Amino acid sequence: xxxxxxxxxxxxxxxxxxxxxxERPFPCIPATIGFAKNQLRYGFADDPMDPAAIQQTAVxxxxxxxxxxxxxxxxxxxxxxxxRDDLSVEEYEQLFxxxxxxxxxxxNAEWPNEIPKDPHDPLWEFCFNGEKYxxxxxxxxxxxxxxxxxDTTMLAITPRWVLQEFMKKVxxxxxxxxQVRKRLQKYDSIAIxxxxxxxxxxxxxxxxxxxxxxxxTTISKCPFHRLLGTFKNK
Numbered sequence: 001x002x003x004x005x006x007x008x009x010x011x012x013x014x015x016x017x018x019x020x021x022x023e024r025p026f027p028c029i030p031a032t033i034g035f036a037k038n039q040l041r042y043g044f045a046d047d048p049m050d051p052a053a054i055q056q057t058a059v060x061x062x063x064x065x066x067x068x069x070x071x072x073x074x075x076x077x078x079x080x081x082x083x084r085d086d087l088s089v090e091e092y093e094q095l096f097x098x099x100x101x102x103x104x105x106x107x108n109a110e111w112p113n114e115i116p117k118d119p120h121d122p123l124w125e126f127c128f129n130g131e132k133y134x135x136x137x138x139x140x141x142x143x144x145x146x147x148x149x150x151d152t153t154m155l156a157i158t159p160r161w162v163l164q165e166f167m168k169k170v171x172x173x174x175x176x177x178x179q180v181r182k183r184l185q186k187y188d189s190i191a192i193x194x195x196x197x198x199x200x201x202x203x204x205x206x207x208x209x210x211x212x213x214x215x216x217t218t219i220s221k222c223p224f225h226r227l228l229g230t231f232k233n234k
Contacts, residue, residue, distance in 0.1 A: 008044045011080045011152050018150075027147050027183035029176050030166060031156065034074035041071060043079045048099045048153060053081060057099070058106045061157060065129035073165045081153040085140035089214045092139040092153065096211050097223035100126065100135065104224075119222035125160065125206045126224075132160035135210045144190040144214045190215065 004012065018026055019035040026032055034040045043060040046053040057079060064077040087095070109130040111117060116124045126133050135157050138150035167173050184192050195208040195218055207222040 014151055027180050027187050039072035039075045041077050045081050047083050048081050048095050054102045062129050065131045068159050076156050076158040079155045083153040089141045093211050096137045119207045119224050134158045137211045142214050145188045147187050148212050
């Protein structure tokens with residue numbers, strides 16, 4: 001990793017601590033494996049309220065999309081944002097969806113034909129540069145759900161092909177998914193969010209899992225406007 005600014009080094013060190021904590025292991029076991037194998041890739045961006053942050057994110061995600069298969073089967077793109085820490089969970093949530101929508105506006109690639117354009121379809125997921133992704137957001141405002149807490153706004157963007165490769169290892173994947181849920185119960189001071197589910201299930205909606213609130217509530221409609229026709233379809 002190139003020479004980091006002070007704030008970048010601080011948040012990366014804290015991320016490293018979170019990934020390697022043996023006393024209180026992070027629930028997402030595949031993420032800790034990816035970290036241990038040095039398969040994660042990292043980026044830093046300005047405050048999401050700054051238009052420059054969207055440009056920076058688009059450049060990083062486009063580059064990652066081109067090369068992700070070279071990094072290993074547990075890879076994800078981790079992006080840390082230089083954000084203020086005085087927003088509410090709901091304000092971070094609004095900021096997240098605005099950012100994802102604006103990011104999609106900057107995508108020059110065709111939306112994959114096999115992915116529905118309606119987020120309320122169980123097969124919908126975020127796509128960029130022709131790649132399908134699961135997006136995880138953590139914020140400083142999350143307290144009860146420590147699995148979604150970080151000292152600054154953080155995105156973990158995981159290619160669908162990584163998740164598909166993982167699920168092919170049926171016995172291992174089943175054991176790890178069970179262990180993840182057990183870890184979540186210990187890690188968070190609140191019950192597992194009811195929106196956590198499996199891709200493709202009739203009652204599953206990927207967008208609901210991108211940003212989990214600090215309680216069991218959820219917004220009724222996906223704010224990702226581009227695919228609902230607010231922005232021009234590709």
